[in-house]
Amino acid sequence: MIAGLALTPGSVEQRGFVANAAPKIDVLGLAAAVVLLVTGFFNLMTVGIARRFVFSTAFMFVLAIKIALFIAMIVVMMWSMRIGAVLGAVVARGRADAVPGAMTRMTRAHIAIVAMGGIALMLGTWLMGT
Structure with missing residues (x-):
């Protein structure tokens, strides 16, 4: 998404990026979410x-935060995908003026997802040590 912002706002290249690359990035993000969910389940x-399913209160609290972060990441991803779908339809109708603003919103959504993922990763590292 950051690459799309580097393109000239409203240019043919940026419209092409939105129409072709953004949906592929979203599918890749969803695939990563599925892998994260499956591996998280197996790790749990x-x-x-190993612990005979006896977990400390702190462990359960951190796990609950990680689950909430995962849900928030999915919600933000779905919001970004809706922006991308609407943007694809707008570009198909020839309205290039909507592309820069939508690219900014999509990029912010992906930055938020990465930040939440980083927090979840740090919490997971803490869980491994408990």
Whole structure:
């Protein structure tokens, strides 16, 4: 998404990026979310078996925060995908003036997702040590 912002606002290149690359980035993001969910479940089961499913209150609290972050990341991703879908339709109708603002919103959404993912990663690292 950052690459799309580097393109000249309203240019043919930026419209092409929105129409072609942005949907692929969103699909890649959803695939990563599925992998994250599956691996997180397996990690939880592995830790649960090792601890006989007896977890501390702190562990459960941090796990709840990680789950809330995951849900928030999915919500933001869906919002970004809706922007991309609407933007694709707008570009198809020839309204190039909507592209720069939508690209900014999509980029901010992806930055928020990365930030939440970083927090979840740090919390996961803490969980591994408990």
